[in-house]
């Protein structure tokens with residue numbers, strides 16, 4: 696556990712912000728059934744807390760991408776490892792991601808999903824690292840903007856570990 700560094704966001708800060716995000720999403724989709732698409736695996740923790748603060752009619756689906764392998768740097772190459780189970784044609788889609796860093800993952804996924812003709816496509820991310828952006832991403836809902844540090848916890852991993860932390864911490868440099 697010596698890899699867990701400074702706490703950036705406490706469980707309480709996260710909870711308070713998610714309550715606000717849930718209220719915004721509920722308001723924007725009032726009377727409109729929608730599909731929440733979670734990006735595995737990182738978005739699972741955020742998504743499961745977020746949806747419990749949304750008052751509305753929704754379904755879930757999941758998609759998995761890979762770009763980082765097991766390292767901390769992006770290779771720039773995005774692959775779909777697990778696709779959605781159902782067609783999104785004509786559906787209002789809310790794409791939920793853990794963190795937007797270079798933007799390569801989301802930029803690619805948005806292109807792919809737009810080809811499938813959803814009625815609308817919005818993006819909700821837990822964290823945003825805007826300083827690292829290589830390609831533009833239009834974010835509709837964002838939990839927190841964070842500086843250029845590698846973070847773990849609340850769904851975010853380092854080499855597959857630490858997703859279960861209830862807070863967000865910096866990865867300790869060794």
Ligand code: IMP
Nearest residue numbers: 795796797798799800844845846851852
């Ligand atoms: P992007 O394609 O560079 O925007 O990368 C997005 C993906 O990289 C996220 O879904 C995460 O899986 C991973 N990632 C980026 N920054 C971090 C971080 O600080 N901690 C853990 N994972 C990260």
Ligand code: MG
Nearest residue numbers: 735736737793
């Ligand atoms: Mg991810």
